[in-house]
Amino acid sequence: MTRRLLTFTGADRPGLIAAIARVLSDLGADIEDVSMTRLSGNFALMLLARGGDLHNADEKLHEIAAKLGLHCHIDDAVEEVAPARANLFVSVVGPNKVGIVATIAETLAKHGANIVEMATRLLEKTEVPVYLVRLEAQADCNLVALEQDLLEAARKIGVEARVEPIEAGEL
């Protein structure tokens, strides 16, 4: 069955998800996974849908997007071989500046670590604007060396970083 990754972006307003989900439902497509967020007034929806008439629905999806004033991007979705298993939590807080995300992400990439979830906040009513990053990564590498590199990279750009292994106990 066709599995598609759909992305809708644009100015946020009530009713966007309702309209998109209705089109998919009418197509008989199953919504398998959704990630929707609001990036400072901008609506950003990514969803995985499968089945129904989805293989022949590009026109309908672009039509509803245009009607809603959104951009729509449609991709064939890959099938996941194994779920990502995050084993590292990274927190970064510091005065906002260009390059915080790049510095942290490059350090993780250098160690082959894969970011599986990330979100940020910009706090603006503080002494100076403060940027906050929280991410989880799958890092199949020497975690001690990675932590040292992350702390050093953060220190160099004047932000504080915290790195914690993610462990799960069997309860």
Add this chain to the structure above:
Amino acid sequence: MGIRTILTLPNPLLRKVSLRAELPPSQWQSIIRDLWDTLDSHTGVGLAAPQIGESIRIIVVDATRAKRPVPHHGRMTLVNPVIIAKEGRISFREGCLSVPDYVAHIERAERILVEALNEHGDPCVFETQGFEAVIIQHEIDHLDGILFIDRIRHARDLKPRPTS
């Protein structure tokens, strides 16, 4: 000095572990007065000395100012407060005068047993629960350089403060 400026992120003083307050109590009085004057000029329910730039283990707590009435011990000054026992879990939406405009649900102990000195240097031990217990845990965190944003896992758990 009266009402003091409340430090906000990323001021490094908010990250320092505060020193124990040493006797005699006379040397704390101006800080305690300023803490109360500063808290009373804001809508908060607690304030810790590091938030006004004093790296000393003193907090003031006033659960009487909660939006909805809650059990409380009145306006309390706690010097060198220590949580000696805790139980249960409770989640409250917390904000902080040092991290303006954002709130997050934070999980903390529901009931705590606190040992501290009062403003006169007399030892006291008391039990409290619910909102007052949350305030005390939040303020003691400040004495250890910890902010509520350090206790959230996901950046989007940090929400803009509701208007009401």
